[in-house]
Amino acid sequence: MALIEIEGVHKYYGEGANALHVLKGLRLSFPEGQYVAITGASGSGKSTLMNILGCLDRPTSGDYRLGGRDVSSLSDDRLSEIRNREIGFVFQAFHLIPQLSVLENVEVPLFYDDVPRARRRERASRVLEQVGLSERLEHRPAQLSGGERQRCAIARALVNDPRLLLADEPTGNLDSKTGEEILRLVEELHASGRTVVMVTHDPKVAARAQRRVRLHDGEVVEDTASPGSGEGGAS
Amino acid sequence: MIAGKYAEMFRLGVRNMWGYRLRSFLTVLGISVGIAAVIAMVALGQGAQEELLAQYGRLGIRNIIVSSVKPSDEDQGSAGQTSWVARYGLTRRDYRQIRATVRSAVSVLPVHTHADRIWEGSRSVDARIHGVLPEQMRLFRLDVVRGRPLTAMDNIRLNQVCVVRPGLLRALHYYGPALGHHLQVGDEYYEIVGVLREEEFTGLTRKALNADPRSLELYAPYETVIKRHGTMSFVRKSGSFQATDVELHQIVVETDDQENVLTTARMIERILQSFHRRRDYEMIVPLEFLAQRRKTQEVFNRFLLLIAGISLLVGGIGIANIMLASITERTREIGIRRAMGAKKRHILAQFLTETVTLAGVGGVFGYVLGVLVFSPLLEMWTEWTTIVPSWAVPLAIGISFLVGVLAGIWPATRAARTDPIHALHYE
Structure with missing residues (x-):
């Protein structure tokens, strides 16, 4: 079953004649467990697509089904x-909260899911161990290297055991060596069964995904699957 | 669960305050000053209130005190009195008439005050001996700290006993045992049976009690004083004798109820008017004074409250201002939290918790500042009494909470409404 299905999604910014038509009737379907790279020049609409996929924004028109559920018209609270x-x-840019420790940053999603303190602590430490940050629990983000910060952010993304991992240029602020580490980590997560959608402008990074979707001017201009990946391809 | 969440938000709030120490300190200071001002003003109002009560409550708000006053010279002339004795004031007839006709009077007490020279051995002082009934001592709480008060029996038996103010003994340089010692008043001897509390009367109280400005009081049974000294007093004044003949210096009326005080006063006034052709008496109604002063006090209190309110408003604006700055600075954090699943109300609650925490800390400091610094300073400058009432604690907490909520609600609402996408990309 497809985890993500979008059908005829349009997105306008602004109103009337000056409205900016950013997404022009997108139609995409990502099966559960796929590793997708979305590429495109800036202004191609990939960020807007990511925001909609991430439920941070709603399409102006069209359907978005996440795990079979229509989320395009849900209330702000449900989307949260x-x-x-x-x-x-x-x-x-990692987006860690500077005044919180590494451990507390990872606990943030659990806090909003009403997980009790002790269990939060336990689950956050576990995912931090998974990304190799066990030694840094009490550090502040400012005391970490870029790679460590991104690993912390990945731990935070994983802590609620989500079905979908959305990565927006995760290696953009990193040197190639640490970028490689982060990509490997993402790939490990994919290998363990998680659906990964990654926005990147780097063709080399995109090439490692199972499927590449290229946007141009709010439309899908290319949708290719890597050989041997079995699934994906144009839908 | 929910409570736990707010406890966490509180902890987070404290953390953030600590993160922005200087800013938080200034905010807290603003609120503290506001709260301290409120506390000080309340303390001032309360102090004035208690002082009023102490002053007039001492005289008893159910009492009416009528005193003899020497009429002015023209009055005397018109009375055709050319004798060398000044005869004026209240009489026993007034006393009997009031006693017989005023139903609302629980007790009517005559006072005769005899001015004379008081001796202890070879030392002497000019002072007054008040001839009073024992009820007088109870009515005005003239309590003895040693010995016994005057009794009804003293009055019946014409016992030559007295209770004294310690000040009188000091003025006579007598430092021996007071009880059982004898003092000479004019030609008569009085045994000291009781010693009064050290106390000094001022203003209206002194006037109403006909008390000595030097606190040299001597109280003896009414009948004894009248029998032994008569009603004539001789006072030497710049080389010449002046004799006065006043039957009663005061008549004190205790009414049965506060409600009846004013009507009783009017009734007494009518009786006295019918007996006296001259205005040689004066009436003091403590209740009237109290009511008057209370009205003044009320206006004053409102003024104080206004001042305190303004300083609170300034403090509140300070918090709102700081919170707005803080929210702009933390836009990204808001975006991150929203992306991580925080609902609008979570963001609202977080920032509101922070402002309430700030204001709460301000409230605590403000209370301490108000009690330990503002009130004593105010007391020093104004020479008014300040009393911090016990309800100042819930007041400080309540006000600071209210200020926190009011000052925080707008910035917090703005924070909650921030669009998460823009917030995430905010630099």
Whole structure:
């Protein structure tokens, strides 16, 4: 079954004659467990697509089904719950909260899911161990290297055990060596069965995904599957 | 669960305050000053209130005190009195008439005050001996700290006993045992049976009690004083004798109820008017004074409250201002939290918790500042009494909570409404 299905999605910014038509009737379907790279020049609409996929924004028109559920018309509170439980975000700029420790940053999603303190602590430490940050629990983000910050952010994205991992240029702020580490980590997560959608402008990074979707001017201009990946391809 | 969440938000709030120490300190300071001002003003109002009560309550708000006053010279002339004795004031007839006709009077007490020279051995002082009934001592709480008060029996037996103010003994340089010692008043000897509390009367109280400005009081049974000294007093004044003949210096009326005080006063006034051709008496109604002063006090209190309110408003605006700045600075954090699944109300609650925490800390400091610094300073400058009432604690907590909520609600609402996408990309 497809985890993500979007059908005829349009997105306008602004109103009337000056409205900016950013997404022009997108139609995409990502099966559960797929590793997808979305590429495109800036202004191609990939960020807007990511926001809609991440339930941070709603399409102006069209359907978005996440795990079979129509989320395009849900209330702000329901969308918050979906972001909290179903989606893990990884951002280019890491987006850690500076005044919280590594452990506390990872606990944030659990806090909004009403997980008791002790269990929060336990689950956050477990995912941090998974990403190799066990030694840094009490550090502040500012005391970490870029790679460590991104690993912390990945831990935070994973802590609620989401079905979908959305990564927006996760290696954009990293040197190639640490970028490689982060990509491997993402690939490991994919290998363990998680659906990964990653936005990137780097063709080399995109090439490692099972499927590449290229956007141009709010339309899908290319949708190819890597050989041997079995699934994906144009839908 | 929910409570736990707010406890966590509180902890987070404290953390953030600590993160922005200087800013938080200034905010807290603003609120503290506001709360301290409120506390100080309340303390001032309360102090004034208690002082009023102490002053007039001492005289008893159910009492009416009528005193003899020497009429002015023209009055005397018109009375055709050319004798060398000044005869004026209240009489026993007034006393009997009031006693017989005023139903609302629980007790009517005559006072005769004899001015004379008081001796202890070879030392002497000019002072007054008040001839009073024992009820007088109870009515005005003239309590003895040693010995016994005057009794009804003293009055019946014409016992030559007295209770004294310690000040009188000091003025006579007598430092021996007071009880059982004898003092000479004019030609008569009085045994000291009781010693009064050290106390000094001022203003209206002194006037109403006909008390000595030097606190040299001597109280003896009414009948004894009248029998032994008569009603004539001789006072030497710049080389010449002046004799006065006043039957009663005061008549004190205790009414049965506060409600009846004013009507009783009017009734007494009518009786006295019918007996006296001259205005040689004066009436003091403590209740009237109290009511008057209370009205003044009320206006004053409102003024104080206004001042305190303004300083609170300034403090509240300070918090709102700081929170708005803080929210702009933390836009990204808001975006991150929203992406992680925070609902609008979570963001609202978080920032509101922070402002309430700030204001709460301000409230605590403000209370301490108000009690330990503002009130004593105010007391020093104004020479008014300040009393911090016990309800100042819930007041400080309540006000700071209210200020926190009011000052925080707008910035917090703005934070909650921030679009998460823009917030995430905010630099």
